[in-house]
Amino acid sequence: MPHAAAAGGAAVEGANRRRRRPRTSNRPRPIPSPTGSNTVEYFLHAMATVDTYGPAAPIVFILIYAIAVVALIPASLLTIAGGALFGVLHGTLYAVTGAALGSTSAFLLGRHVARRAIAHRLARLPRVAAIDRAVSVQGRRIVLLLRLSPLVPFNVLNYALGLTTISLGDFLLASVGMIPGAFMYAYCGKIAGMALALAGKAQVPRDTSYYALLFAGLAATIVATALVARTAQRALGDV
Structure with a gap:
């Protein structure tokens, strides 16, 4: 997962720079302008x-994240970066x-500005018509299940729901x-950030039990999230 590694790497690079940077200037570094067609790479550089x-x-992180969602950038990459930059709880919140x-x-x-163009683009996806029918009957419950399930990509779903x-x-x-x-x-980003910090010889003084607990927590989080997603997907199958 090269982009995920890049997300963690870019974020931890910023975190390490915060520890090592000499106090010569407090001015923020401007967000780079996009160059070329690799939009994902641009947003990862912006996160750095x-x-x-x-x-x-x-605030800057939240704004970049919001723009990236509209631009159809995979939200998972940005959340990983948030975990590496701010930790699990704050990374999740932001x-x-x-x-x-x-x-x-x-x-x-999707609802008010570009409805016709978006409807035309999404018409080729058979799941969108099914979502429209299901939402018209069960509304909020269906949207909640869709958020919990990986059935439809997060960014596509936002536009699709605007048509319902x-x-x-x-x-x-x-x-x-x-x-x-x-x-x-965010949990994955936190661990990736710590791993890259250690690989870069940034001192993160923790004992073995701390890392054992951290990885056990990650495993439990992944299992719990997978179970929730599977349950949601089964519920959607019954609709």
């Missing part, structure tokens, strides 16, 4: 600048906030289904 914004770093802003923007774009009859309020309430996956990816 987040730590230079000091107390404003969480990622979910950015995802909520981005998904709401995509939802409103679900209200914005129900869309937002059902978006709590993003939390388990965000927590898992």
